[in-house]
Amino acid sequence: MVALDILYFAWVREGVGKDGETIDHPGAEMTVAELIGQLAERGGGYAQAFAETGRLRAALDQNFVSLDTKLGEARELALFPPVTGG
């Protein structure tokens, strides 16, 4: 079974309560938004962290993508708020 590493940053990490986790890859056709929906259904910190998708950003294999992007062959998904560096 192929795996997908999920990484969380900033308040997403604090909400979920961990830096990341590895799940069974849900398939190339699933979008980032659909996977976020599945994570939110776990309830608790997940439901809270993923309540407002408008406040979320994502990267697949370390490239920024929009939430309607399909997971494809990506092996690493990162979920986080809009960046605030500099």
Add this chain to the structure above:
Amino acid sequence: MVALDILYFAWVREGVGKDGETIDHPGAEMTVAELIGQLAERGGGYAQAFAETGRLRAALDQNFVSLDTKLGEARELALFPPVTGG
């Protein structure tokens, strides 16, 4: 008699052969260009330095002015090429 100090910079100074000089004020109604014409008529280095008025710039009492500006009550006229600082 009121005096007018004239200052020369860069290749204007080198052409004229001095840093500056003091002349009798030629009157408030005379323009910078007209005075440059009078200076050029002195011949020699003056004629050479003031041959092309398009390459000359001027300041009256330390403010940049166009060559068609009247001398007015100014006490200091500076003549020089376009600036090349920085």
Add this chain to the structure above:
Amino acid sequence: MTEAHIAVGEADFDPAAQLSRLEALGGGAVASFTGIVRGGDGLQAMRLDHYPAMTQAQIARIVAEAQARWPLLGVVVIHRVGDLTPGERIVFVGTASSHRAAALESCAFLIDWLKTSAPFWKKERFADGRAEWVEARAEDDAARERWG
């Protein structure tokens, strides 16, 4: 050929040493931007979180883009992470070129990009105990938009 120096880490840095390095490249024009943690509003400390695997690659990519857009002789990008207090430096961008406009514009381009597109997140801790993640600002996105 452009010299590029990229560093992301907890250590402080010396802007003077970076400027000397850029001045020595012989270009005639060196521009820099230094970002410092601002105090005020009771801010006591700041923590910078980042996505290490992505940060380095993304900065290298944007530095390459700056090199393609402007004739640069040298580029330095330094971004700190971890815990910082008011008055400490967070970020440094320095550029060297033979052209004044190239040095100035590429420096502005790089810092605008770092503010809007590099995977860093700031959390501020205040004297009254509050700790809040900084919200992204629309004006930062606008600053980035102008680079197309």
Add this chain to the structure above:
Amino acid sequence: MTEAHIAVGEADFDPAAQLSRLEALGGGAVASFTGIVRGGDGLQAMRLDHYPAMTQAQIARIVAEAQARWPLLGVVVIHRVGDLTPGERIVFVGTASSHRAAALESCAFLIDWLKTSAPFWKKERFADGRAEWVEARAEDDAARERWG
């Protein structure tokens, strides 16, 4: 209240000391530009002539204009005159603000202005004995025009 430091003279200067001064103002954003004598084409030395009574007053005026246009906490303008050789610094502009764009834009504004409107003239001396006054460049005037 903006702190302003203006210096015109033969002495070299230390960009690091100027940056430290600007960083200490607490604004969070410090931008700088340093101009250095470029070598190449056989350039051996450069002489900077200026109009002393006018230079200081004009720089003070343009610094005041920058302070009126942008919310600045500090401004430093240093311009050298006299004899300079390749690798030596000629000019430094540094700005500090609470706003990144204000620091960057005012720095670009000031150096564009110094290049086009301050009464300095450069004479270059080459290895083959030639000595020529530098001609003003149209692109410098264009750079200034954009500030209106």
